[in-house]
Amino acid sequence: MPESMSYYLKSLLFLIFIALTSETLQAQTTVPITITNQGHVMVKAKINGVEGNFVFDTGAGLTLVTKKFAAKIKGLNKQDGGYTAFRATGEKLDADLYDATSLTIGSFTETHPVLTIFDVDFGPIDGLISLMSFKKQVVTLDYANKQLIFETPKSFDALKTNGKTVALQLEISRDKSLDMFAYFNINDKLNLQFSIDSGSGNNVYRINSKYMPVLGIDSTDTVNVKVTTKPSDFNPAVLTKIYTTNLQSIALKDLPSAKLENQKASFVEGLIYDGIVSLSWIGRKITIDVNHAQLIINE
Incomplete structure (x- = not known):
């Protein structure tokens, strides 16, 4: 084989190798x-x-x-x-x-x-x-x-094109702790900033009990409001009082289609946030982009 042809084949094989390797590195996992x-x-x-x-x-x-x-x-x-x-x-x-x-x-x-x-x-x-x-x-x-x-950057671009974007607010503490938040509309009355917590499980809608009066919820209403106390997983001596009742509605402010009506919710005394919600009800395919503080929802 002529030397020039050998060099050409080697160069071609090298380029194919680079292309295949690049494709592998850019593939979703x-x-x-x-x-x-x-x-x-x-x-x-x-x-x-x-x-x-x-x-x-x-x-x-x-x-x-x-x-x-x-x-x-x-x-x-x-x-x-x-x-x-x-x-x-x-x-x-x-x-x-x-x-x-x-x-x-x-x-x-x-x-x-x-x-x-x-x-x-x-x-x-x-x-x-x-x-x-x-x-x-x-x-x-x-x-x-x-x-x-x-x-990958390529797969994420496709998700952004086809999905709906929800703005996040991030709480970063001393570069050691990181949580994400978004705004939710409650009963068409209040826009509150809730922690979005995938670790809370299914159907978790917890709201600071201080918002009960403005939402027209009477904590002494024994017919419509159930009162319980829950011990901490870390210290059973620490008890939290919880009021459980039904909300007229809860909706993600940036994505009104993510809305629930007549939803059971818990109003928690001493909650340090406006509220906490679980993640799965917002969409079946949820992309978390911490670097740009956003969720991409592909329903």
């Missing part, structure tokens, strides 16, 4: 998820190579593992400082922080994640994975096909 009866999104993940069962939790703030699971992991290094967090009910939690080497979900890997460890019993759940892992990675929750999808 997916991992299966499990939706529990309570509506929690469960995903397999590895921390420092140790696999566990985790809740994909947009309301967790920071990533958490149970003490039992942490005992299996090597290479967790405790930071000198800590972090004081507040649960949505106002309960104070003092968290020690640990540096891990990696957090891996399918082909996605976050290097040097920071997490906390708590001595809690979540049954078969080993911990919670927060939005902190996805500050730079666009991710889609596909409830219909039970997949967590790691988007």
Whole structure:
């Protein structure tokens, strides 16, 4: 074979290799998820190579593992400082922080994640994975096909073209904790900023009890309002009073088609937010773009 022809073939093969490699790197990757009866999104993940069962939790703030699971992991290094967090009910939690080497979900890997460890019993759940892992990675929750999808720039552009955009407000605390919020219209009277919490499960609509009077809800109405108290998962001595009744309507301000009517809701005393809602009812395919503070809804 002439030298020029050999050089040409080698160059052609190299270009084909680069094209195929580029296509592979730009392809979407997916991992299966499990939706529990309570509506929690469960995903397999590895921390420092140790696999566990985790809740994909947009309301967790920071990533958490149970003490039992942490005992299996090597290479967790405790930071000198800590972090004081507040649960949505106002309960104070003092968290020690640990540096891990990696957090891996399918082909996605976050290097040097920071997490906390708590001595809690979540049954078969080993911990919670927060939005902190996805500050730079666009991710889609596909409830219909039970997949967590790691988007590429190309696939994300297609989603934006076909989907509906919802503006998010992000709460980032000391670059350690991250939560997402959006505005919701309640009973066509109030526009309130709610935490969107995939970790809360199905049909969760919690509102600060201070809004009950303006919504015309009487806390002493024993016929239409049920009063209960709930102990904390972290400290059973901490009790929260909850008023359960029906709302006329709740709708996502940027996406009025995401609306529920005559919906049971809980009004919670001491809630530090306007409210909290679960994620799945907003759409069957929800893309979270933390970097640009937006959701893309493909219904």
